Amino acid sequence: MYYENIHEFIKKIDSKNIDKLKPQLMKYVSELILSIRDEDNKLSFKDTEKMLDIVLIREEFQYDLEKELELENSKFGLLTDEFMKVYKQFTEEIVKNGYLSDAISLTRSNxxxxxxxxxxxxLVSKQxxxxxxxxxxxxxxxLQEQLYDQLDQFKREFSREYFNILGLxxxxxxxxxxxxxxxxxTIFQELKDKSLDDFNKEDHIDEYKNIFNKDYAKELERRKYSWNVLSTKLQENYFRDELYKDLD
Structure with missing residues (x-):
């Protein structure tokens, strides 16, 4: 009956009685916000108003605290962010060169x-x-998003974040x-008893045949070089110190 009473009360409000009924309307609104049901009407409008003021003050405090924590947390995880930037750039190069499956395989191995x-x-179970x-x-x-989420768990533990990134x-x-x-x-095993021409005449999937292409061997060397170049700064003490110099 409590909600029905409120509903009936609202239906009675019009332009002529709004000022007179406003205190009771405000009381009902306060009760709903506070999740209390004053069915016997034991609380006055002032009682609910005081309780609501306390709740609003607490809500404002919680909001300010959340903002403060959000700002504080933004100081952490900077090394993880930098690692993911580097890793995404590295895998984008692999994909651009036509080896998406290799980028996926490497990320899964992480x-x-x-x-x-x-x-x-x-991820696989969903698809x-x-x-x-x-x-x-x-x-x-x-996969990269999941990798970031895994690493981001340790952003407030700098030593663990550091060793995770360095290890990866x-x-x-x-x-x-x-x-x-x-x-x-693989190439040695396949070609020890046959020529490359003989191998190419055989029935193999394209991905397997590609590894016998000299361009693929060059791509593998490029990856090794590129990763060394891209990841070097992440291993430098100076770079890490600069990242976290504003951390209290």
Missing amino acids: FRALGCIHRDVY VGKFEYMNSKEYLED ISYIKSELEYRINEIIG
Whole structure:
């Protein structure tokens, strides 16, 4: 009956009685905001007004506190932000050169290195049966977003953030070197008893054939060089000190 009473009360309001009924209307509004039901009308308009004032003051305080914390948090995670800028630039180069699947594979391997493969599983589970997604730039971007979320968990622990980033830089470097050695081994195994022409006549998927192309070998060397160049600043003490110089 409480809400029905309010509804009936509102229906009675018109231009002639609005001033007279305004205090009761304000009382009802205050009660709804405060989530209280004064069905017996034991509280006065002034009572609810005082309670509402306290709630509004608390809300304003919470808002100011959230803004302060938001500003404080913006001082953290700067190294993570810089790493992601570098990593996205690096993978964009790979995609631009026509090797989207390699960029995806490298990013997925980062989850294994960080012990958070469940993040990749989560993405895949949402797209069950959609093969196109698994080989799309959208998938790569989603993976990168998940990678950022994983690293961003430790933004208020500078030492952990630092070692995570440093470890990931080193891991990516080793993965690139491993890929080069892996390709060399594969080529050696395939061509030890046949010529390249004989191999090209055989039935193989395009991605596998591409690794026997000299342009691909050059691309792998380019990646190794590019990653070393792009990630160098992230490993420099001066760069990190400058990033966090304003952190109290």
